[in-house]
Amino acid sequence: xxxxxxQTLEEVDTKSGRYxxxxxxxxxxxxxxxxxxxxxxxxxxxxxxxxxxTEVILVGIFTLEYLLRIYVADKKLAFVFSFFGLIDxxxxxxxxxxxxxxxxxxxxxxxxxxxxxxxxxxxSDAINRFHRALVIAKEELVLFSCVTLxxxxxxxxxxxxxxxxxxxxxxxxxxxxxxxxxxxxxTVGYGEVYPITIGGKVFTFFVLMLxxxxxxxxxxxxxxxxxxxxxxxxx
Amino acid sequence: xxxxxxQTLEEVDTKSGRYxxxxxxxxxxxxxxxxxxxxxxxxxxxxxxxxxxTEVILVGIFTLEYLLRIYVADKKLAFVFSFFGLIDxxxxxxxxxxxxxxxxxxxxxxxxxxxxxxxxxxxSDAINRFHRALVIAKEELVLFSCVTLxxxxxxxxxxxxxxxxxxxxxxxxxxxxxxxxxxxxxTVGYGEVYPITIGGKVFTFFVLMLxxxxxxxxxxxxxxxxxxxxxxxxx
Amino acid sequence: xxxxxxQTLEEVDTKSGRYxxxxxxxxxxxxxxxxxxxxxxxxxxxxxxxxxxTEVILVGIFTLEYLLRIYVADKKLAFVFSFFGLIDxxxxxxxxxxxxxxxxxxxxxxxxxxxxxxxxxxxSDAINRFHRALVIAKEELVLFSCVTLxxxxxxxxxxxxxxxxxxxxxxxxxxxxxxxxxxxxxTVGYGEVYPITIGGKVFTFFVLMLxxxxxxxxxxxxxxxxxxxxxxxxx
Amino acid sequence: xxxxxxQTLEEVDTKSGRYxxxxxxxxxxxxxxxxxxxxxxxxxxxxxxxxxxTEVILVGIFTLEYLLRIYVADKKLAFVFSFFGLIDxxxxxxxxxxxxxxxxxxxxxxxxxxxxxxxxxxxSDAINRFHRALVIAKEELVLFSCVTLxxxxxxxxxxxxxxxxxxxxxxxxxxxxxxxxxxxxxTVGYGEVYPITIGGKVFTFFVLMLxxxxxxxxxxxxxxxxxxxxxxxxx
Numbered sequence: 047x048x049x050x051x052x053q054t055l056e057e058v059d060t061k062s063g064r065y066x067x068x069x070x071x072x073x074x075x076x077x078x079x080x081x082x083x084x085x086x087x088x089x090x091x092x093x094x095x096x097x098x099x100t101e102v103i104l105v106g107i108f109t110l111e112y113l114l115r116i117y118v119a120d121k122k123l124a125f126v127f128s129f130f131g132l133i134d135x136x137x138x139x140x141x142x143x144x145x146x147x148x149x150x151x152x153x154x155x156x157x158x159x160x161x162x163x164x165x166x167x168x169x170s171d172a173i174n175r176f177h178r179a180l181v182i183a184k185e186e187l188v189l190f191s192c193v194t195l196x197x198x199x200x201x202x203x204x205x206x207x208x209x210x211x212x213x214x215x216x217x218x219x220x221x222x223x224x225x226x227x228x229x230x231x232x233t234v235g236y237g238e239v240y241p242i243t244i245g246g247k248v249f250t251f252f253v254l255m256l257x258x259x260x261x262x263x264x265x266x267x268x269x270x271x272x273x274x275x276x277x278x279x280x281x
Numbered sequence: 282x283x284x285x286x287x288q289t290l291e292e293v294d295t296k297s298g299r300y301x302x303x304x305x306x307x308x309x310x311x312x313x314x315x316x317x318x319x320x321x322x323x324x325x326x327x328x329x330x331x332x333x334x335t336e337v338i339l340v341g342i343f344t345l346e347y348l349l350r351i352y353v354a355d356k357k358l359a360f361v362f363s364f365f366g367l368i369d370x371x372x373x374x375x376x377x378x379x380x381x382x383x384x385x386x387x388x389x390x391x392x393x394x395x396x397x398x399x400x401x402x403x404x405s406d407a408i409n410r411f412h413r414a415l416v417i418a419k420e421e422l423v424l425f426s427c428v429t430l431x432x433x434x435x436x437x438x439x440x441x442x443x444x445x446x447x448x449x450x451x452x453x454x455x456x457x458x459x460x461x462x463x464x465x466x467x468t469v470g471y472g473e474v475y476p477i478t479i480g481g482k483v484f485t486f487f488v489l490m491l492x493x494x495x496x497x498x499x500x501x502x503x504x505x506x507x508x509x510x511x512x513x514x515x516x
Numbered sequence: 517x518x519x520x521x522x523q524t525l526e527e528v529d530t531k532s533g534r535y536x537x538x539x540x541x542x543x544x545x546x547x548x549x550x551x552x553x554x555x556x557x558x559x560x561x562x563x564x565x566x567x568x569x570t571e572v573i574l575v576g577i578f579t580l581e582y583l584l585r586i587y588v589a590d591k592k593l594a595f596v597f598s599f600f601g602l603i604d605x606x607x608x609x610x611x612x613x614x615x616x617x618x619x620x621x622x623x624x625x626x627x628x629x630x631x632x633x634x635x636x637x638x639x640s641d642a643i644n645r646f647h648r649a650l651v652i653a654k655e656e657l658v659l660f661s662c663v664t665l666x667x668x669x670x671x672x673x674x675x676x677x678x679x680x681x682x683x684x685x686x687x688x689x690x691x692x693x694x695x696x697x698x699x700x701x702x703t704v705g706y707g708e709v710y711p712i713t714i715g716g717k718v719f720t721f722f723v724l725m726l727x728x729x730x731x732x733x734x735x736x737x738x739x740x741x742x743x744x745x746x747x748x749x750x751x
Numbered sequence: 752x753x754x755x756x757x758q759t760l761e762e763v764d765t766k767s768g769r770y771x772x773x774x775x776x777x778x779x780x781x782x783x784x785x786x787x788x789x790x791x792x793x794x795x796x797x798x799x800x801x802x803x804x805t806e807v808i809l810v811g812i813f814t815l816e817y818l819l820r821i822y823v824a825d826k827k828l829a830f831v832f833s834f835f836g837l838i839d840x841x842x843x844x845x846x847x848x849x850x851x852x853x854x855x856x857x858x859x860x861x862x863x864x865x866x867x868x869x870x871x872x873x874x875s876d877a878i879n880r881f882h883r884a885l886v887i888a889k890e891e892l893v894l895f896s897c898v899t900l901x902x903x904x905x906x907x908x909x910x911x912x913x914x915x916x917x918x919x920x921x922x923x924x925x926x927x928x929x930x931x932x933x934x935x936x937x938t939v940g941y942g943e944v945y946p947i948t949i950g951g952k953v954f955t956f957f958v959l960m961l962x963x964x965x966x967x968x969x970x971x972x973x974x975x976x977x978x979x980x981x982x983x984x985x986x
Contacts, residue, residue, distance in 0.1 A: 086454040172424040186977055189877040225482050232489045234470035236768040237707050239805035247930050254937045259970050264975025265494050269501025397668040407659040460717050469705035469726045472942050500729050504736025556924040642894040695952050702959045704940035735964050739971025
């Protein structure tokens, strides 16, 4: 019995293992859907009971899966404290904790349920290659992240000096200006804060010319590292 | 007679084939133009009759082309159920179906006419190379699409918790927040929904720093795979 | 005398040629500045006379340069009808045409003065490499440009069907929807038109997921082709 | 004694050197934080005294570090006039200058403190590789920067002619149009200025189709050059 369960739970290459993995992944998607539906006021009022029953069933199955995984693990403690062991626990713990606590704190704990999404990634194969690409480009990624942060900060300081007098509400402090800086350098540009002085506009021009290159480089690094990993695998 | 028609219809390398292909492509462009012009209220009122006559002529030519293609095909049934065989049929079918039905349903069927656009791609050569690039980068593209979807969802959940209390209308539920999430992570940033709480803004910053890299990587993958295919062809 | 002028005008590698090229480029920049300053209402009223005198002097120098270039050219007619020969002529012609015509038509002709900017590129070296990169990636660039155009059109048709009923003013026809389509797929997102129906928002999500990859690929193609040209030059 | 200080200050590979570098970097981050906090009106009123005391302590430590660096330098004058020597001086000078001047001018000098951020980069290793990548792609980067500037200018001229009559306030002159041009070609799209005429919209479409490729190419150049440097290092 135990070897069969072990095979179903841990070996995705086998037929039973593949079906079980698909089953669990479907349940995770359903649990995310119910979680989202509960936040819609109208649906929560009308179908609240249905959603809560689904919740109990889902947590029940996830608990059973978690206990079985411990049961079949060769090193039980190692599994419990492994990355996915902890995620599996975090996915069900809030439910049991919430029953003994008041409603407010439940809300915060619920966010942990989102870690379930990571279980979706458990069985993927291409992740390995992505991981190696990150290792290859690690130093450059760290450097460009630092430079990006510095750039975002410098842009905020600069625009604060140019726009603070003209728009004291939108650019009240460097921290307020940081919001503009983030929205601009990522080119999102919501458009609720933007420079109106000539100095601020010229400054924005230079910031964008310099900044866009820096902010977008990490993407190029990841994709060229991935191409390299692919080339290595081919040889 | 038949071999000549066959050559004109199927062999784009010959002189007559090239002219015929150009002729059909021009008609497709004209049919897209009339389709678009019909949606302009003023033009539809004044020139509605002209547009409808053009429509009849165009569908007539497309029907003739479709019948001739069946006539010259070696395996007639195989052509009818081939990708472009079905598209050719879908491009003319709505017109014949619409005459027997009331006007409302016509509108829905008309959308199928857009498949005509795909005929434009029929004769292209570079598609083959693009197809091979997609095969090379397939697994990474699937992985990054999944991670993008997860990221969009997690961003929506996060912003919902930060902004729901402050902007109950814009961030009513996780589904409403998804719209913000899509507009932000693609850097479109329409600017009709944006975070106003400090928590929401800091969260947006981290989401963008992490998310932009992920969302933009697939593009880099496609172009580096295309460069690889080009290099392979050269050797 | 003539060989000296020829050397100064045509050979940028020599000392006198380099200084002359720099001198002409400075004048082009000044002429662009005066052209821009004339459009500022306040400045045009106060300093209009100064700007017009500068204009006369600049056109005088450019005319002299053009005549000298014809004078030193080995094949005079070939120069006059060469790309840069025509640009040099177009840069000065509007001024002489305008004096004999009324003021309205001058405005249109003035736009031709902008071709002067292209003279800036005359002496650049890296252009050659960029040209070769374009040749390498030509077919892919044409394909992706076509697919981009089709995508922009399909997105406009789709959003028209979803949003026309809810926002008859913003999405009046497919042509009006094209504007939304362009602003969205390029991620500019001005934010004056955006979908408000659930169907329109879900459609936008799919359009962006598919479209962003397509629209941004050409950039990656150009830069990888440039890297290839650089590698070829190195060997 | 002196060799020990020299080792701590200049050799980051040793244990004491690494701890000292980390200590100084933390102080720089703290000094940036106090600088930012001073701009928040509420915090400046309540905790102004605390921030100013922290300021005095930080400048004291930075001054001590600067003097020690001169003391241990082999060529003292060379250090003082080196890039980081000047930055270290600029980081403390405004404080001493400000005490003898009135408060207004202090504000301007304070901006120089931002150069401290660059000290963060002093000890980084990956910068060297980034520097080599810039050298490799230098000519292309200069070319594309020039073309980008020309494009931004041409787009501004074009939109000025299309929109000036319809929106005399937003597109008052070519200089006003430049702001639209920058926000559009970088795809930030704040949305406070956008074309409303049909001509202006069609023009924007063509500008974006051509311009996006050009503006985004430098990023691709940097990342492919970085990949090349990495490949060279590996061999």
